[in-house]
């Protein structure tokens with residue numbers, strides 16, 4: 385088991401890289417702590433597989449270091465890194481039995497046969513493969529084959545980490561949740577560092593304690609599913625996480641934040657910070673879940689036009705035009721379905737401000753004891 389550190393790591397497939405876009409992995413420093421269950425989440429082509437292959441040693445990075453428990457492993461071959469990797473498509477030897485498939489990594493390193501037997505039985509039991517051990521792998525279903533692939537990673541005692549590269553792609557939807565639960569159980573039982581690559585936010589948040597969101601070769605946020613939802617550190621996280629994603633609109637800084645004729649409420653501390661930054665582009669984001677839709681007229685709220693309401697069973701998505709821009713609000717099942725002109729507001733706590741796509745944060749105002757007493761009264 386190991387902590388995996390990526391130190392000033394970068395990778396390009398180009399022979400002559402000249403600009404950031406030439407890099408599949410842009411320089412990053414990142415730590416996967418020992419024993420954690422992590423997900424690496426991002427759209428197709430953002431660099432997930434490249435990063436995983438660098439960790440496992442299948443690919444040599446152009447720059448930077450990979451460290452396991454603080455020890456540089458760049459020069460170690462994949463088989464010397466004690467990393468198990470489970471790919472999209474199961475890697476099994478069809479002509480061998482399930483037992484022999486599971487025993488393979490142990491036989492390779494000369495483990496005595498009696499030890500192999502007990503280890504294979506233990507892992508087969510966890511993966512619910514005990515009654516399949518004598519079968520040839522060829523006849524197994526895709527999910528059983530994928531379990532054998534995972535099992536091959538788990539039989540070795542000294543495995544530092546298990547890397548999963550979209551392991552459920554070929555699994556039937558109704559079996560996916562079962563395998564996912566199994567992975568979670570294995571993580572709890574073995575306390576192994578696990579990194580799970582996916583482009584599916586549901587898969588990421590059901591598996592991982594912490595998710596690294598990757599975009600254009602960079603990890604733009606590393607946080608719990610809740611942090612990614614409540615406090616997206618980058619506009620891409622706001623857009624990619626959530627269904628539908630965050631509403632964004634570009635504002636101007638003129639004493640206050642303005643979107644057309646509308647003033648967007650924000651703190652004085654935020655305005656001071658923004659004035660100091662002199663940003664070229666300021667974007668405001670609010671999640672549909674946090675847009676407040678008023679039942680009736682409210683002079684403190686924005687007057688907007690309803691475009692349409694989509695009924696999704698247990699909730700509804702209201703689309704409305706705000707200063708000519710389409711935005712969305714999530715309505716609960718029992719909420720009245722509005723039409724025509726309605727009033728919405730954006731609670732300040734959930735209204736996030738981004739400069740150059742990154743979240744701008746200001747410290748919460750310090751409340752002194754006397755103020756607290758005053759508020760309490």
Ligand SMILES: Nc1ncnc2c1ncn2[C@@H]1O[C@H](COP(=O)(O)OP(=O)(O)OP(=O)(O)O)[C@@H](O)[C@H]1O
Nearest residue numbers: 397398408426427428429430431432433434435583
């Ligand atoms: N062998 C290669 N040679 C050249 N470019 C490559 C190679 N492998 C990947 N790339 C490029 O590097 C970038 C990152 O690809 P990578 O496969 O790591 O992304 P990914 O997030 O895993 O995508 P996917 O989910 O589609 O597998 C992409 O632009 C891709 O085209």
